Amino acid sequence: xxxxxxxxxxxxxxxxxxxxxxxxxxxxxxxxxxxxxxxxxxxxxxxxxxxxxxxxxxxxxxxxxxxxxxxxxxxxxxxxxxxxxxxxxxxxxxxxxxxxxxxxxxxxxxxxxxxxxxxxxxxxxxxxxxxxxxxxxxxxxxxxxx
Numbered sequence: 001x002x003x004x005x006x007x008x009x010x011x012x013x014x015x016x017x018x019x020x021x022x023x024x025x026x027x028x029x030x031x032x033x034x035x036x037x038x039x040x041x042x043x044x045x046x047x048x049x050x051x052x053x054x055x056x057x058x059x060x061x062x063x064x065x066x067x068x069x070x071x072x073x074x075x076x077x078x079x080x081x082x083x084x085x086x087x088x089x090x091x092x093x094x095x096x097x098x099x100x101x102x103x104x105x106x107x108x109x110x111x112x113x114x115x116x117x118x119x120x121x122x123x124x125x126x127x128x129x130x131x132x133x134x135x136x137x138x139x140x141x142x143x144x145x146x
Contacts, residue, residue, distance in 0.1 A: 029110050030133030038112050038131055041065065041138050043099050046116040046127045049145060052078050055085060055092030066140045074143065095121050112138070 045065055051057035052074060059075055066074070085092060097118050104114035110133035117126050130142035 027134040027139075030136050032106060032109050032112075032133060034136065035110075035133045035138055038104060038114070038138055039102050041131070042102050042104060042112075042114050042116050042129060045129065045140060046099065046118055047097050049074065049127060049143065050095065050097055050118060050120065050125070053081050053145070054095050055082055056094045065138065066143070067134075070140050070143050077145070100124070 045062065048057060048062045052059050052062065055078070059071065059078055062074075063071055082092075097120050100117040100119050102114060102116050104112050106112050112131040114129050114131070115126055116129065117124060126146040128142070128144040128146065129140055131138040132141045133139075
């Protein structure tokens with residue numbers, strides 16, 4: 001508090017409210033026109049996710065391209081896969097994956113929904129990914145490994 005010339009106390013308020021500050025530092029949406037073409041990110045993210053599940057890549061290497069919710073779900077699945085490998089006595093080995101196709105569409109500005117089909121040594125898998133533009137880059141907000 002500060003005192004004015006009459007000696008009475010007055011309340012000094014900051015120019016920013018707590019709500020305005022939290023909105024300023026929250027993730028900011030980015031338009032599709034301000035973002036790079038997503039196909040290469042979809043390819044790399046898909047192969048990276050499969051490598052995390054195989055135990056040959058650290059999930060932290062992919063964290064910058066995922067939201068916290070997607071990161072936690074993938075971390076849980078990777079931990080379960082590691083336990084299953086340990087129970088069977090199978091060591092982690094680097095699989096060779098080849099991306100067969102990438103199909104994506106844009107349901108709204110700043111959003112891309114895609115399906116990436118990847119062939120691995122044991123089977124072919126599909127990965128459904130939703131990317132949203134946040135803070136000037138694409139981030140996966142949903143990821144399903146099928």
